[in-house]
Amino acid sequence: xxxxxxxxxxxxxxxxxxxxxxxxxxxxxxxxxxxxxxxxxxxxxxxxxxxxxxxxxxxxxxxxxxxxxxxxxxxxxxxxxxxxxxxxxxxxxxxxxxxxxxxxxxxxxxxxxxxxxxxxxxxxxxxxxxxxxxxxxxxxxxxxxxxxxxxxxxxxxxxxxxxxxxxxxxxxxxxxxxxxxxxxxxxxxxxxxxxxxxxxxxxxxxxxxxxxxxxxxxxxxxxxxxxxxxxxxxxxxxxxxxxxxxxxxxxxxxxxxxxxxxxxxxxxxxxxxxxxxxxxxxxxxxxxxxx
Amino acid sequence: xxxxxxxxxxxxxxxxxxxxxxxxxxxxxxxxxxxxxxxxxxxxxxxxxxxxxxxxxxxxxxxxxxxxxxxxxxxxxxxxxxxxxxxxxxxxxxxxxxxxxxxxxxxxxxxxxxxxxxxxxxxxxxxxxxxxxxxxxxxxxxxxxxxxxxxxxxxxxxxxxxxxxxxxxxxxxxxxxxxxxxxxxxxxxxxxxxxxxxxxxxxxxxxxxxxxxxxxxxxxxxxxxxxxxxxxxxxxxxxxxxxxxxxxxxxxxxxxxxxxxxxxx
Numbered sequence: 180x181x182x183x184x185x186x187x188x189x190x191x192x193x194x195x196x197x198x199x200x201x202x203x204x205x206x207x208x209x210x211x212x213x214x215x216x217x218x219x220x221x222x223x224x225x226x227x228x229x230x231x232x233x234x235x236x237x238x239x240x241x242x243x244x245x246x247x248x249x250x251x252x253x254x255x256x257x258x259x260x261x262x263x264x265x266x267x268x269x270x271x272x273x274x275x276x277x278x279x280x281x282x283x284x285x286x287x288x289x290x291x292x293x294x295x296x297x298x299x300x301x302x303x304x305x306x307x308x309x310x311x312x313x314x315x316x317x318x319x320x321x322x323x324x325x326x327x328x329x330x331x332x333x334x335x336x337x338x339x340x341x342x343x344x345x346x347x348x349x350x351x352x353x354x355x356x357x358x359x360x361x362x363x364x365x366x367x368x369x370x371x372x373x374x375x376x377x378x379x380x381x382x383x384x385x386x387x388x389x390x391x392x393x394x395x396x397x398x399x400x401x402x403x404x405x406x407x408x409x410x411x412x413x414x415x416x417x418x419x420x421x422x423x424x425x426x427x428x429x430x431x432x433x434x435x436x437x438x439x440x441x442x443x444x445x446x447x448x449x450x451x452x453x454x455x456x457x458x459x460x461x462x463x464x465x466x467x468x469x470x
Numbered sequence: 471x472x473x474x475x476x477x478x479x480x481x482x483x484x485x486x487x488x489x490x491x492x493x494x495x496x497x498x499x500x501x502x503x504x505x506x507x508x509x510x511x512x513x514x515x516x517x518x519x520x521x522x523x524x525x526x527x528x529x530x531x532x533x534x535x536x537x538x539x540x541x542x543x544x545x546x547x548x549x550x551x552x553x554x555x556x557x558x559x560x561x562x563x564x565x566x567x568x569x570x571x572x573x574x575x576x577x578x579x580x581x582x583x584x585x586x587x588x589x590x591x592x593x594x595x596x597x598x599x600x601x602x603x604x605x606x607x608x609x610x611x612x613x614x615x616x617x618x619x620x621x622x623x624x625x626x627x628x629x630x631x632x633x634x635x636x637x638x639x640x641x642x643x644x645x646x647x648x649x650x651x652x653x654x655x656x657x658x659x660x661x662x663x664x665x666x667x668x669x670x671x672x673x674x675x676x677x678x679x680x681x682x683x684x685x686x687x688x689x690x691x692x693x694x695x696x697x698x699x700x701x702x703x704x705x706x707x708x709x710x711x712x713x714x715x716x717x718x719x720x721x722x723x724x725x726x727x728x729x730x731x732x733x734x735x
Contacts, residue, residue: 236633256633263626267501268680277623278634320681340634 188213189252189344189376190235195244197230204230205241206400212344217370217377217390222397223419228380229259231397232348235378253280255342255375257333259349265322271332272317275304278336307335310365326353334362338369345369345377363390477593481702484595485716487603488656488668489694491610495649496669496694497676497687501625505670506556507544507646510563511653512662514540516570516587518654524573530602534654540566541650545643589713590661592702602655613648617641622683660713667717668694675724693723 188211197205204227212218222228233239235246236256263269308314311331316324324332330353337345350366351359367390370377379391394410396402396419403413410416499505515533517540522532544562548555614621620641623631632638656665676689701716 233629236629238629238632254633256630258627258630261627261630264501264503266674266677267625268677268682268686269626270681273682274626277619277626280634336630346633 186213187249190246190248190378192231192235192246193244195231195234195241195246197227197234197239198242204399205234208244208397208401210395210401210404212376212378214343214376215370215374216392217367217379218393218395219379219381219391220395220397221381222402226398228397229348232346232378232380236346249343252344253340253342255337255340255345257330257337257345257347257350259352259380261329261333263321269321270317271313271319271321271324272304274321274332275308275317275336275339276301278339279303280340303339303341304335307338311335327355327358330354331362334366341373343375345375347377347379349380351381366390477595478702478706480595480597480600481592481712482699484600484603484659485592485698485702486695487600487607488660489672489698490691491603491607491652492656492665492668493672493690493694494610494614494687495645495652496673497683497690498621498625498645499649499669500673500677501683505666506559506563508649508653508666508669509662510544510559510566511537511541511650512657512665513563514566514570515654515657515662517566517573518570520570520573520577523577530655530658533657534651537650537654537657538647541646542643545646549639585711586661588661588663589711590657590659590664592660592664592712592716595659599655599659606652606655609651610648613644617644621645660716664713664717667720668697671717671720671724672697675720675727678727678730693720697723 191211193209195205195208196203208231210218220228220231230239234241236254237246263274305314308317311334313328313331313335316328316332321329321332330350334347334350337347345366347366351362354362366377366379369375370390391407393404394407395404396410396413396416398419402415402419403410405413499508515537518533518536519529521536522529525532540562544555544558547558620631620636623634623636624638624641628638628642653665653669656668660668672694673686673690675693676686679689680686697716697720700719702712704710704719705712705715
């Protein structure tokens with residue numbers, strides 16, 4: 180039952196606090212993300228979600244605490260939005276090629292067409308774009324695609340790096356409802372196929388929960404953590420999200436009926452269960468009020 | 471008996487060299503919306519001149535040193551910024567110009583030739599200038615050989631680039647220093663106005679023709695070279711001031727290309 184103890188986390192934050200000037204935005208955050216695990220970070224605006232993400236990604240050094248990563252951890256990052264100047268002529272295909280983990284993308288590498296790496300890279304791009312259904316966009320200028328298409332392109336770019344840890348900042352922003360389900364299902368599939376860990380930031384509580392193993396509810400401090408069901412029953416969570424948590428509960432109900440099997444199959448289900456209990460303890464032992 | 475006099479040949483070689491080295495820097499200035507950056511550096515070159523005169527050291531050297539210092543200052547300030555880079559550049563451009571002018575006026579017997587400052591004198595290029603241009607082009611070639619893809623990624627999104635393992639600060643600092651070096655060097659030859667024009671206008675004109683970054687670089691070099699040749703010959707045959715003629719030709723090329731519809735609908 181203590182299977183999870185033998186696994187090394189991909190990334191681990193210990194007692195991380197962060198201040199901008201005198202304004203504390205994060206207080207004493209600890210978390211771990213393991214391979215094959217989907218962790219969703221939720222919280223209201225100004226809760227410090229983006230700051231925490233930047234700290235985990237190594238873009239910001241926290242005022243206190245440490246972040247440790249597994250050696251040679253490959254991170255695929257999908258930013259929330261990206262603005263590309265219209266003066267930069269670039270097709271979607273080129274944009275994706277630039278994301279390949281090729282250390283030497285020189286001015287001339289474009290002309291080394293026969294090289295093994297290029298061929299290999301293009302295969303990955305082909306496969307990923309097919310799966311995300313964006314092959315028809317490849318030759319288009321990247322500035323011309325729609326918001327929802329851009330999200331898929333950014334996800335594709337994160338994936339072609341074959342990451343150990345996938346970090347997604349609001350991955351379904353601007354995507355229609357059907358597309359959202361597709362993307363979430365796809366993310367779940369990636370987790371199972373590539374065995375990577377996934378950290379997702381979201382404020383869309385509805386759909387998020389479906390495949391998530393662990394929810395981290397952030398409001399400057401870690402309000403509560405645990406399996407979606409546990410979190411949704413937490414009083415602090417309900418205080419934060421109010422009526423939203425009700426619709427969530429309904430959704431969660433559906434989820435349990437339809438997904439029992441897939442969860443049961445994965446050995447991972449056990450460890451998630453395990454952690455779930457730990458977190459319940461966590462929740463009660465940290466009763467610092469959010470409100 | 472030769473078709474071209476010696477000074478024309480040197481001017482042509484130097485001008486073409488400058489057009490070639492400004493293209494790779496210019497396209498990134500356009501893509502990163504940094505055209506004011508060039509103007510700021512060009513203005514700070516006057517401070518370099520006056521400090522050089524004050525300390526009685528070689529002017530080219532002092533201009534290069536001061537420009538690179540100002541570039542590093544801009545870089546550092548933008549990292550720790552409370553101000554928008556737009557405001558920052560405005561302050562630095564005009565304060566360095568003012569400091570330069572004040573410092574010059576403190577020294578007796580020195581007058582500056584304003585036209586020379588603005589438009590330089592491309593017809594007075596000598597072999598030392600030519601070899602400096604060659605040196606710069608080698609530096610630029612080395613930089614792009616190593617960092618072309620990285621710089622493109624930084625231009626697309628610095629945070630994404632950093633997460634993907636690019637040393638964003640190093641790439642940006644090197645780019646800025648290279649730009650400062652190039653601007654300082656060409657200041658004397660083509661002057662403040664021409665430097666920025668040569669960086670921005672060919673790159674902007676090339677946009678209409680290009681569907682990839684590399685193409686835009688290529689067309690930018692081509693348009694820059696055409697402007698230099700066109701400008702030099704019109705000024706030679708119709709007796710016009712050389713620097714402004716080059717800018718006028720470049721601008722006409724830019725305007726003509728605006729008539730063309732976008733290649734990629």
